[in-house]
Amino acid sequence: MTVREPEWTEQDRAEILALGLYRSQMCPLHGGPLEECTSHEETGAQFEASRSTCRAQLALIEAQRAADDGKKPSPYAGARLWTLRKRG
Numbered sequence: 001m002t003v004r005e006p007e008w009t010e011q012d013r014a015e016i017l018a019l020g021l022y023r024s025q026m027c028p029l030h031g032g033p034l035e036e037c038t039s040h041e042e043t044g045a046q047f048e049a050s051r052s053t054c055r056a057q058l059a060l061i062e063a064q065r066a067a068d069d070g071k072k073p074s075p076y077a078g079a080r081l082w083t084l085r086k087r088g
């Protein structure tokens with residue numbers, strides 16, 4: 001019988017469980033604590049939205065639109081692999 005080292009240590013398992021628990025308490029929409037954004041509107045946390053633009057994602061969207069040459073996106077567009085790299 002061969003005894004192998006387990007791939008995951010007890011510490012790894014504890015950490016992944018803790019990460020899962022942490023993530024389950026975060027809002028999938030805004031990324032903050034669910035407890036805050038689902039609290040009562042009058043007694044809970046207040047929020048203020050602001051807007052900025054991810055220029056990296058903007059460059060990607062522009063490249064994707066240019067690839068379609070102003071036409072309706074190809075039904076295969078979802079299979080395209082795009083690479084985004086920082087210049088300079």
Ligand SMILES: [Zn+2]
Pocket residue numbers: 027028029030031032033034037038
């Ligand atoms: Zn939320």
